[in-house]
Amino acid sequence: MQLSTWIPLGVLLRILLAPKAVPTTPKRPGSDESQANLALENFPTSGEPNILFILTDDQDLRLDSLEYMPFLQRHLIKQGTLFQRHFCTTAICCPSRVSLWTGKSAHNTNVTNVSPPYGGYPKFVSQGLNDDWLFPWLQEAGYNTYYTGKLFNAHTVENYNSPFPSGFTGSDFLLDPYTYQYYNSTFQRNKNPPILHDGVYQTDLIAEKAYGFLSDAVNAGKPFFLAVAPTAPHANVKDGVFTEPQPARRHEKLFQNARVPRTDSFNPEKSSGANWVLELPQQNKSNVDYNDHLYRQRLRALQSVDEMIDGLITRLEQRGLLDSTYIIYTADNGYHIGQHRLQPGKTCGYEEDINVPLIVRGPEVPQNKVTDIVTTHTDLAPTIFSLLGLKLHSSFDGAVIPLTQQGLADAALSRHEHANVEFWGIAIPEGIHAGERPTNNTYKALRLVGRSFNLYYSVWCNNKKELYDLSTDPYQMYNLIATGSPNGTYTGNAALHLPGRSVLLPRLDALLLVLKSCVGNACINPWKSLHPTGEVRSLEDALKPQYNAYYTQLPRVEFTSCEIGYIIEAEGPQWAKYERQ
Known part of the structure; x- marks a missing residue:
């Protein structure tokens, strides 16, 4: 925007x-x-x-x-510099x-x-x-x-x-x-x-x-x-x-x-x-x-x-x-x-709730600049450490945000493309027309912005799913996963040019599976958890046909119940557990 x-x-x-x-x-x-x-x-x-x-x-x-x-x-x-694709990770x-x-x-x-x-x-x-x-x-x-x-x-x-x-x-x-x-x-x-x-x-x-x-x-x-x-x-x-x-x-x-x-x-x-x-x-x-x-x-x-x-x-x-x-x-x-x-x-996980202002001014920060690189709230503490010349903690789940002209130019080519979004608890409508507070508002979501993709994917605690292509649907009006279809079939807009369900959804599920339980570097480089040899660094890489069988056999993100807090028994498959098997 x-x-x-x-x-x-x-x-x-x-x-x-x-x-x-x-x-x-x-x-x-x-x-x-x-x-x-x-x-x-x-x-x-x-x-x-x-x-x-x-x-x-x-x-x-x-x-x-x-x-x-x-x-x-x-x-x-x-x-x-205005970072127009900055996301909070919990809304x-x-x-x-x-x-x-x-x-x-x-x-x-x-x-x-x-x-x-x-x-x-x-x-x-x-x-x-x-x-x-x-x-x-x-x-x-x-x-x-x-x-x-x-x-x-x-x-x-x-x-x-x-x-x-x-x-x-x-x-x-x-x-x-x-x-x-x-x-x-x-x-x-x-x-x-x-x-x-x-x-x-x-x-x-x-x-x-x-x-x-x-x-x-x-x-x-x-x-x-x-x-x-x-x-x-x-x-x-x-x-x-x-x-x-x-x-x-x-x-x-x-x-x-x-x-x-x-x-x-x-x-x-x-x-x-x-x-x-x-x-x-x-x-x-x-x-x-x-x-x-x-x-x-x-x-x-x-x-x-x-x-x-x-x-x-x-x-x-x-x-x-x-x-x-x-x-x-x-x-x-x-x-x-x-x-x-x-x-x-x-x-909610929609763009209005998670895409938030981030503006930085200071020494060497480009003036009157708008950037599209993906940044999140977990990146801010590491960025402050970097500004002050401090050694980064290995437990940081975020990456340093570049704040120079050259750094931003490099990031446009090499920075990660994902933001992990998670929420537990009830929705809180406000104002005089608020009404009831929905209790099944726990979800895991993935915001993915790459050279050829601009996607939002979420799994709710009742295992309802959403997928939006924001490059053609910026206001998230057309859920590309049909309501009521347990297998998640595409509906409607054939002009979206997305890969078929059997190709794309397993990749998104796998990436979200890593991010919803990641720690440290796995949150910054989740594709390396899925491909330890480093040949896959983006969704575009992961979509190559030779990985179809691999992604098909990975577990899917799902919940066993809707809870108002982080209760591991309700969270479904965890990548860390799967990785150790």
Whole structure:
């Protein structure tokens, strides 16, 4: 998806009229620049880069939200590289964030849901990850580390100190059950008790705290990693009810005519998808109108994030740090609004939910560039290690993302073509039309983008299957595996020019079989697990006729039951077990 340079009129007027200083809430002790020396001093020259990491919550790439963020366009996209085929590996908050900060797939962290017993902060701690993740590693490498905003789900006013998250020079975390309340949030700074900020806009508070930590980092005289994690544009959540996000009052009237992009998959006349998605009714006018309202509220909520980007960039520039700082911008997962008749939310494997923003700006990173190479959240920790000159962990399930012109050119020819996607648990429809939460939403999926293929393949926990060729069906409307056919026969569009079922599906199943249980290098080079001598490095290689018999005798991906967490007995065949036979 090539982003256009068109900027909505409301956004253009806002950026032209906005003052350079970002509007924030009044200064509050213990949370902002009032505690730091704001002298415009340069960071000591040490040759070690700084990193600013901005992580939004539920932000879409496919529904054009980036086009409504002019400061992001100006400071990051025009001055950096947009990775338009970047994928989260689990389309929900906590498992995705744990994978991002550890470089490991969810089936290896065993944090597979947003709340106990299968996920959330308590699960993160119980798996021993509190001492084995990015922030302690960075401190061991001599970096000061700072974090403000949302960390994980189920990180609460009750368990914030049992134990404290490790690895931080300074921290100011949002805490449940107030994390998603835009005007009633609770923060917990360093080792201090939580403080409720009733009536103050959450993103502006996070901006204050980020500016303060940036000043702290400058004064400390060491290289730093600063993570800033606003919850926008996540739904507002109170008492378990998900409603539209709340923007700052100064943004409430923006984008009056914006609406969800009317793509082929938006509330289609004929149902699409598989499993429970295929059974969804078409949405009526009031439902569609509400979805458009929710879409506008998401865009409005992102304006404070956009202003914060401008504030952070301005301060880095004032301190002489901008040219020595890598800035990474991404979201934990994507978001759908009406596609495939879905109510607003995430948790599915469709492109809207898994294809998320990734923009990088920094030393030697090409400016105003868009790349098609495949990257995932598990690649981010290894990439940060590479930027800092650290030795990669053998347990990383991701590969370093190239960030130079030459590196990107080489990757276009040689980088792997796959993204592994996995999910456990229930679907979570949001908004006033949410309805019931489907429980059979566990699935394994494969996103494959090569020189001659652009495929999505998934197996649900009830063993329903989907296959889409996105080169001719970019909105995933035509499942090429017939519903109700246990053998998976192709239907419909003969112009797709895909190989026959008996040739293609066994290859996809085998690749997914490896990826759903892989560890380390097997996640990066899964074809080598299937062909140890190295003669096969892509799907195109694997499709050669001499391998037909080999793939036919391999086990298929299948589940024995639908579970809400990672229960190995329900996962069906495992490649590691098969490999040892």
